[in-house]
Amino acid sequence: MYLPGSFHETRVDVLHALIRDYPFGTIVMRGAEELVANHLPFELISDKLLHGHVARGNELAKADGAQVLVIFQAADGYISPNWYPSKHETGREVPTWNYAVVHVHGRLRVTDDKVWLRQLLERLTERHEADQPKPWHVSDAPEDHIEKMLRAIVGIEISIDRIEGKFKLSQNHPDANRAGVLQGLNARAGRRDSELADLMQQAEERRDGT
Numbered sequence: 174m175y176l177p178g179s180f181h182e183t184r185v186d187v188l189h190a191l192i193r194d195y196p197f198g199t200i201v202m203r204g205a206e207e208l209v210a211n212h213l214p215f216e217l218i219s220d221k222l223l224h225g226h227v228a229r230g231n232e233l234a235k236a237d238g239a240q241v242l243v244i245f246q247a248a249d250g251y252i253s254p255n256w257y258p259s260k261h262e263t264g265r266e267v268p269t270w271n272y273a274v275v276h277v278h279g280r281l282r283v284t285d286d287k288v289w290l291r292q293l294l295e296r297l298t299e300r301h302e303a304d305q306p307k308p309w310h311v312s313d314a315p316e317d318h319i320e321k322m323l324r325a326i327v328g329i330e331i332s333i334d335r336i337e338g339k340f341k342l343s344q345n346h347p348d349a350n351r352a353g354v355l356q357g358l359n360a361r362a363g364r365r366d367s368e369l370a371d372l373m374q375q376a377e378e379r380r381d382g383t
Contacts, residue, residue, distance in 0.1 A: 256357035
């Protein structure tokens with residue numbers, strides 16, 4: 174990943190926060206004949222481990238020991254040069270795109286341990302059902318159905334070798350331009366504009382130490 178100094182995020186707590194807030198990742202590995210990509214939710218267990226699960230028919234289920242790359246992406250959006258005060262002064266601005274991503278490099282381990290798998294499913298369900306009025310639990314389903322589902326999947330564990338982040342959030346612009354981008358995003362109010370504005374605001378607060 175191309176990492177200009179202005180956008181290179183190295184703080185582990187910030188990188189982990191993005192993974193937890195946006196856990197649906199893209200996992201890439203080299204297959205027998207070409208690169209293979211799959212998309213699935215992950216759980217960050219520790220500084221060194223990611224957990225997930227896939228169907229037994231998935232190529233990842235047969236890739237124990239493979240080197241993989243997992244990509245997590247937060248909100249993103251088009252940035253108009255009209256939002257920069259400097260554009261109206263000099264005209265010397267162009268469109269761009271703001272975004273935040275984390276790349277996790279590591280090695281894959283495959284497991285079909287039913288206890289491991291059930292604990293993973295219970296943790297994932299508890300997390301993602303937490304905001305429901307009446308959260309669903311794995312135990313709500315008939316036990317024979319759960320056993321059938323467990324036989325259809327395998328667990329994957331990724332031992333993290335390296336983690337890197339790119340947070341391209343207008344850090345290379347002066348304060349007035351960054352304020353203009355925030356104003357533009359809030360005014361446009363598109364699908365992910367408020368999330369992107371929040372990411373920019375958080376980056377500002379970290380930069381200012383507040």
